[in-house]
Amino acid sequence: MQVWVWRSENMFEVGRICVKIAGRDARKKCVVVEEIDNKFVFIDGETRRRKCNIAHLEPLNITVEIPSGADNETVVKALKQEGIVCDMKKESKKQPQPRPKKEKIKREKVVKEKKVATEKKEAIKK
């Protein structure tokens, strides 16, 4: 029997250390950097820096003091004190460029006149 428990907002406060349950970042530890919603939260740490559903996180007993919306440097420093070592993330210089739209060329359909078939039919009839 499945029991759905509504997680209270106090659990996933800014600075709470969690373990990610789902996805390719599963089993990695992260910190709540910002609260977006009653369902979503912005995380950083050993995982990728992105928003996450609180259903995919398991909180631990540990909290860490960081300001809301902290950047990667402060998060890495704060986690080091707790014994969680993670690499600093490099800033990506590439910016996503919009793809150029391809123009569709409409070609007119060439209708071949069926002269040969009609001529043969007429010959057979005669």
Place this chain on the structure above:
Amino acid sequence: MRHVYVKTPGGRTTIHYKPRNPKTGRCPVTGEVLKGMPRVSANKRKNMPKTKKRPQRPFGGVLSSKAMRKLVKEEARALSQLE
């Protein structure tokens, strides 16, 4: 061998014999069919890139996502109980 009916240029219908594809396997915990893995013989699997053969997450190709989530949850709860 499975039968594949092929029409020849001469107009005859002949049978070509092809081997069947193997199954992917099931999760040992939940029993459901594992996803993200192609149903392909070992010979073809050898030349495929690693990322196309299993899902890229812990226990990918071994446990279903449901079973993996349960396991990781219990691990995390054991961690917090220790302290």
